[in-house]
Amino acid sequence: MVNVHYYYIPIGKVEGWDGNVLWLKVPExxxxxxxERDTYPDPSQYYLKDFPGYTAVYPEVEVILPKYSRPVYTTKNTTPEEFRVNLCELCQTAFDTEDDLSQHVSTSH
Incomplete structure (x- = not known):
């Protein structure tokens, strides 16, 4: 892994967890x-899941409703071929089909 950052955030700064994202009450x-830390903080004040021989009871993080849902792209969301614009980016000329565009590019540019 390259450019890994570790953040040890007090539980009081956490708004909740939506199953994918930890939402915080403070700005980025x-x-x-x-x-942000390069070394482990004091384990008596922070829960460190990877700390050897460490067992702790830590407060539950409130599970909240997701604030973001990833869009689902299906073939229904794509533009049908008859409505697609095949535009030559070099001369801004539109063509009816990809074949016409390919022919134009190979002969004109």
Whole structure:
């Protein structure tokens, strides 16, 4: 892995977890400035899941409804071939089919 960043954020700064994203009550720049670390913080104050021999009871993070849903792209969302514009980016000329566009590019450019 390249350019890995570790953030140790107090649970009080967490709004909730939606199953995919941890939502925070503080802005991104605040987190980067105050909670990014290259070394482990004090395990008596932070839960560290990878700390050897460490067992802790930590507060539950509130599960919240997702605030973002990834769009689902299907063939229904794509433009039918008859409505697609085959535009030559070099001269801004439109063609009815991809074959016409290919022929134009190979002969004119």
């Amino acid at each position: 720049e605040y987190v980067k400035r105050n909670y």
